Amino acid sequence: MTNENLEYRNFADFASSKVGELIPEADPTANRLSVALNRVSHLLTYDFDASIHRPEDSSWAAYRVIFVVWLAGPLTPARAAELTGMGKSAISNLLKPLLKQEYLIQEASAEDRRSKLLSLTPKGEEYINRIFPQQNKLEAKWSDSLTSIEQDLLISLLNKLLNGKRAEEVREQRR
The missing domain is CATH 1.10.287 (Helix Hairpins)
Known part of the structure; x- marks a missing residue:
C-alpha cells in the first residue's frame, strides 16, 4: 500500500x-x-x-460525570473519577462548571463530615433525562454495524482487556 x-x-x-x-x-x-x-x-x-x-454547551467528559452520579450517586469526587475512568484532577476541573451550572451539588457526607458527596440537582436530573436518550440513539447507530452476537462478543473481549493484568497495573498507577 x-x-x-x-x-x-x-x-x-x-x-x-x-x-x-x-x-x-x-x-x-x-x-x-x-x-x-x-x-x-x-x-x-x-x-x-x-x-x-x-x-x-456541555462536553462528553461532563456528561460522563453526570451519568455516573445519576446511576451510582451520591458519590465522592474520587469515586466519580474511578467510575468514569478519569483522573481526580480532571474531575476537580469538571466539577466547577457542573456546580456552577447547578447540575450537581456537593454536600458533606452524613457519615464523615470531611468527605464531600456529589448528587444530581433537579436541573441535573432534567439534563440527563433529556440528553441520555439522544446519547443512547447515537450509541445504537454505532452499534448497528454489528449483529447482536458480534456486539456481545466485542463487549466480552473489551471487558477481557479491561480486566487484564496490564489494565489492573494502569488502574493502580492512577490511584
Missing part, C-alpha cells in the same frame, strides 16, 4: 505491516489492535461531543 492510498480507515492495517518490516521483533497485531481501538474511541468521542454535548 502506498501513502497515496492511505486513509484514516486503513491506517491501522498499513501501520501493522510497516511496523513488521521496520522492527522485526515488534508485535504488529498488538499495534494494529491498539491503533484500531484508539481510532474508534476517538471517533466515538468526537461524534458524541459534536453531535450531542457541544450543542448543549
Whole structure:
C-alpha cells in the first residue's frame, strides 16, 4: 500500500505491516489492535461531543460525570473519577462548571463530615433525562454495524482487556 492510498480507515492495517518490516521483533497485531481501538474511541468521542454535548454547551467528559452520579450517586469526587475512568484532577476541573451550572451539588457526607458527596440537582436530573436518550440513539447507530452476537462478543473481549493484568497495573498507577 502506498501513502497515496492511505486513509484514516486503513491506517491501522498499513501501520501493522510497516511496523513488521521496520522492527522485526515488534508485535504488529498488538499495534494494529491498539491503533484500531484508539481510532474508534476517538471517533466515538468526537461524534458524541459534536453531535450531542457541544450543542448543549456541555462536553462528553461532563456528561460522563453526570451519568455516573445519576446511576451510582451520591458519590465522592474520587469515586466519580474511578467510575468514569478519569483522573481526580480532571474531575476537580469538571466539577466547577457542573456546580456552577447547578447540575450537581456537593454536600458533606452524613457519615464523615470531611468527605464531600456529589448528587444530581433537579436541573441535573432534567439534563440527563433529556440528553441520555439522544446519547443512547447515537450509541445504537454505532452499534448497528454489528449483529447482536458480534456486539456481545466485542463487549466480552473489551471487558477481557479491561480486566487484564496490564489494565489492573494502569488502574493502580492512577490511584
